[in-house]
Every structure is written in C-alpha cells, then in structure tokens.
Amino acid sequence: MRTPFVGGNWKMNTDRASGVALARAVAQGADACKGVEVAVFPPFPYLGTIADALQGSRVALGAQNLYHEKNGAFTGEVSAAMLIDCGVSAVLTGHSERRLVIGESDDLVNRKTRAALDAGLTCVLCIGETLDQRERGETDAVNERQLRAGLAGVRAEQAARLVIAYEPVWAIGTGRNASPADAQDAHARVRAVVASVFSREAAAAMRIIYGGSLKPDNAEALLARPDVDGGAGRRSVALGIGLLRHRAGGRDEGGEADRLDSRPAPLVGRRHRAAENPNHRSTARSQRQMHSTLTVPALLAASPILSGLLGVAFLGCSLLLILTVLIQRPQGGGLSGAFGSGSGSGETAFGARTGDALTIATIGFFVLWLVMAVTLVFVSRPSGPIPVTAPAAQTTAPVEDLPTGQTPPPTAQPVPEVPAASPVDGDQPVRSPEGGDESGNKPE
Secondary structure: OOOOEEEEEOOOOOOHHHHHHHHHHHHHHHOOOOOOEEEEEOOHHHHHHHHHHOOOOOOEEEEOOOOOOOOOOOOOOOOHHHHHHOOOOEEEEOOHHHHHHHOOOHHHHHHHHHHHHHOOOEEEEEEOOOHHHHHOOOHHHHHHHHHHHHHOOOOHHHHHHEEEEEOOHHHOOOOOOOOHHHHHHHHHHHHHHHHHHOOHHHHHHOEEEEOOOOOOOOHHHHHOOOOOOEEEOOOHHHHHHHHHHHHHOOOOOOOOOHHHOOOOOOOOOOOOOOOOOOOOOOHHHHHHOOOOOOOHHHHHHHOHHHHHHHHHHHHHHHHHHHHHHHHOOOOOOOHHHHHOOOOOOOOOOOOOOOOOHHHHHHHHHHHHHHHHHHHHHHHHOOOOOOOOOOOOEEEOOOHHHOOOOOOOOOEEEOOOOOOOOOOOOOOOOOOOOOOOOOOOOOOO
C-alpha cells in the first residue's frame, strides 16, 4: 500500500508570527496522522523560522520553488543546496501558477525537477489542464505532455522520491469541482504514463495526489479512489486526518497498482513531516484561530472605534466621580473634607451615612472608573512582540565604477518596512496575464 501524502502550499501568505503559530498547530495535529506523510510549503523568507518551529516533529518542510543551477549570477533565485541548508526536504515544481502566471515552460520545469532529485530532495511535480483545454477534450493529452516533459532524463532509481500532483486548474477557485470519477480516471491515466516512462513497479509505488479544490464535502469520495494517494489544498491537514481514518477502516483495493503492495521511500529528513495553511483566511484571522478565547481587552484593542468610545466614557466617568465628591464635601469645609479629613459633620464621600444616595453613586462611579482604567491599561499594551529593526545596511558603489585609488564612503540605507500580510486568497483561479495556456503560449 502506498503511504498517503498530504501537502499544504501556503503560497505568498502568512507572516513570521502567523507562520510559526500555524506550523506548531500543524505539528500537533500531525501526531494523529501517523500513517500519512504531510508537508508544509511556506514562503522562502520564513523557511528557517518554520524549520525551527517544526524541530522534532513529524512535519516535513518544503519549498515552493527552486532554480536548476547550483550557483552563479542568478539574481533572485534559490538553489537546491540552499534549500537543504535551511532544512528543506521537499520542493514543488511545475505548479500551475508558475506555469501560467510566471510563464515557466515544460523544459524549465524539467530542469528544476531533475535538479531537485539530483540534490536528494523529494520532488512534487505538478501537472494539470486549464478549463479551455478540458472543454476541448485535451485533458489526457496535456497531462501526458507535461508529465513526459517533466520526467525526461529522470533516472529510474530517483522515481521513489517523486510525487505527482494532478491539479486541474479549472477546478481551483472556479466553483467547479472534479468528480471522484474524473479524478480517478485522470490519476489512472497518469499512472499508466509513469509505467511507460519507468516501469510497472515504479508506477505502482508512486504517489499521485489530487491538487484541485479538495474540500470537506468531496474529500472522502476523492480520497477513497484507488489511484488517489493524498491531496494538496487549503484544508489538507484536516482532510489528511480524515484520509487516515478512512483507510484504517479499509477502502476499495480494486486498482491493480495497489495490489502490488509497494511503498516509496520516506521523505528526506524525517524530523520534518507535514501539513498546510488554510489559504482563504487573512493573517489576523489565522492568528486569532490559534486561541480558544477572545477577551474584552483584545476585542477593544482590535477596534479603534470601541477604544475611542471607551476613552470618552472613562473621561465622563471621571468628571462624574469628581462632581459627586465635591457635592459631598462638608459645609464650609475644604476639598480634603470630602474624604474624611478636617472638621465637619462627617458626611464625606466615602464615610457618609449608610444608604445615602450620593454615597452609593460615588462608590458606583469609583468602581466603574477603576474598571475602565484597568481596561484601558490592557488595551494600550502591545499585543505582540516588539519588532526588531535590522541594522541599516552599508552599501558602496562597485570598485570598478570608481576612479583609480578612490574608495567610496559607506552610505547607510534604511531597511524598508515590510507591509502586513495581505489576506490569504486561497483557491483563486489561475490565469495567464496574457491569456496563454499552461506553457505561457497564447492560444491560436
């Protein structure tokens, strides 16, 4: 039996704090999925931080992309060796957003796939057709072309570290879903192509996961199919747990590949093992979901309007408290007499006759004032860790651009402030900016 694989692609979402909180929550949830391999794929800047958060857990750390060269003058790119140095054990290649939005060709996807496998990483190769291609009846042709191109030059012994992700682009964020029969048919055909590229045994052992819109209402039916070996989507962690429970109770073993009882090699670096970010929520909402309660101070801190109203109410209560104290000062006495000092009748703000209406009002205003004062203290406190500003970078002009014998003085450049994470868009439909197909070519 193939070990199910569940992956969560965070895309360009989360920040450092919410990413760590999510990773820790996933690590706790992964303890209930001991029969499933899972992986998270956070943004590049947080790989090291997430690796620390996943230390000692069963969750695998993955990267969303890599470059096929080992090193060199490739500005903005990241090599496989760099990813491994950050604790990464798996990487995505050929994702539909990289093909359609960024314009990556089949050849470039193949180079990245081979670079990942050559470096010892587990590679999740993504394939899938667009809505136009599906409506033209090109599903199988597109999948086979992308798959054969992506696997070109891959050695048979590397197949054990391959995971194929079938992601029908037309079923991502469009409201249209692939039926379990559609997914099973596509997966079976993909497995047949893998068998022709490598061998029947390699195809039987390879995990082919569903990367479309995997949701609670369709997950059980999709994951019950004999050639569907897991999934990738917004809710992959919870659905992976459901998959484990489903398979523990038995499933249809009618697929010929399943009966071969082959099992792929585990992910590299088992101290990291898996899960995902629900990519349809904002960063703030994701952070709130990590807590079981919402306090009144937290609610007030989150709403500037409520905080302003509280301040106005506090000011009004203060004035009323002062007024009631002044009214109760002894006849002809000073202000200190209102609190029991000096001579007078003894009718003071806090020592007047029992049952006096003004005394009760004063005590009530004082208690209300005290409660609002404490609440304002909590509201004004920082809700999170104080951000640490990196020291200003020192930059100099290139030596070759300066007159001979002169050395430029260092110029301090301010570190730009990182904007808050935008709302997580989750399953948005993928479209080429130029209306092209999955290879970046315009339709004729």
